Amino acid sequence: MINFALLGAGRIGSMHASLIASSPQARLCYVYDTYQPAAIELATKYDACAVESVEQILNDDSIDALLIATSTDTHVEFIIKGALAGKAILCEKPIDLSTEHVRQCWEQIKDCQVPIQIGFNRRFDPTHSELKQQLSNGGIGQLQQLIITSRDPDIAPTKYLKHSGGIFRDMIIHDFDMFRFITGEEAAEVYAIGSTLIAPDLADIGDVDSVMITIKTQSGKLCHINGSRRCVYGYDQRIEAFGSEGLLQSNNPRPNSVSKSTASNTDSLSILNPFFIERYEYAYRSQLNSFITSLINKTATSPSFTDGMKAQIMADAAQESLSSGKPVLLS
Incomplete structure (x- = not known):
């Protein structure tokens, strides 16, 4: 216990x-x-x-x-x-x-x-982790491109965003960790662009609400992360891995799997989960179980403190790139 x-x-x-x-x-x-x-x-x-x-x-x-x-x-x-x-x-x-x-x-x-574990819970999402496993097993040959979609259902209050550290450190840091988790590599180059398409006043605090980031790994693999602070149809979290022999996709789970067809629409589905606690409920539980198991069995915890630091370094690089308009090279 x-x-x-x-x-x-x-x-x-x-x-x-x-x-x-x-x-x-x-x-x-x-x-x-x-x-x-x-x-x-x-x-x-x-x-x-x-x-x-x-x-x-x-x-x-x-x-x-x-x-x-x-x-x-x-x-x-x-x-x-x-x-x-x-x-x-x-x-x-x-x-x-x-x-x-x-x-x-x-x-x-x-x-x-x-033992120190950092709460990158998305590693424990069953579909994300299954994508990682199939990729590691050679299910689509050699990974060439990774696409990560990360869209919140609505923007947080400005009072919170003023102290959040910006979209890369507050929100997209999860996706930087997923990039490292899925590719098994480090970033060699990061290039980020962004806009204030939702809340123009964010420009006053040096932040943006819509971003696209391209990343090249040390072996040349490519990754694209697109993020938005507002998504009107729910919490949109998807991953697509494209390889030499096929494609893997981790899509959004829904509150239920019932589809409805009527005279006005076909295969209408329920809306997406409203936010991160509902979307990643299983992942949070699995994260805790993994931590407990590591303590009981005296094995290494993961994601580690080092994983947290490396995601932070990527967030810094994205912020620097956004400010400079140029790619940032990482050693």
Whole structure:
């Protein structure tokens, strides 16, 4: 049994609490949030204890793991404190908005030898992971091109976006990780373009809402990522892998598979899932199970801290390319 402390009692923290509580191999012991009423409400719901400080958690030797679901600007602090206290860590992405802070964090914890997993949950999506498996098994020969579609159902409030780090670090960082996961390679060149087609006021904070990124791997494979902050038909998350001997596609699951045909339309389907929690519910559960299994079996966790850092470096390169209008070369 793995004893967890949850840091963060917001929307995604609440989801994580539910998953921990439903796992036969885990127990939710503590909930921390700077907004105490939220921590108390969530802790009460799952028979855990709400605490006023993280130190109360770190000083409890019975706690095996921290699940960090607080705001991004606190991740590094809690990772360092947790690692130094010998706690295993599952942290939501990104590690931080600054790659330099991520590197500094690693320098402080690299000798702690505690398991650290970064929350790139899409690796655990059943269709995405099956595409990866078939590709690895040679199902379409040699991969030549990868296309990743990433579209949110609606744009976040400007108040949030002002502090999000920009579309590449906040949203597309998931897709940079999927690029690395599926190709098994690193980026050699990144070129990004973007526009404010949805919320023109984003230009005032140096951000965009619509992007296209092209990436070349070290072996010459090509990847295209298209992202949008608003998609009127739901949460659109698809992957297409084109190879020397065929094509693989990971499409969107739907709330149900019923199709309807009438005099006015044929094979009408349900709309897509409304947002990431519904779309990736299975992936979040599988992510947690993978983390728990790694702790029990004392095997390496994945995605690792290094995976989080490398996705961050790609986000930085995309931002630099967007600003300069030129491709960015990565070593």
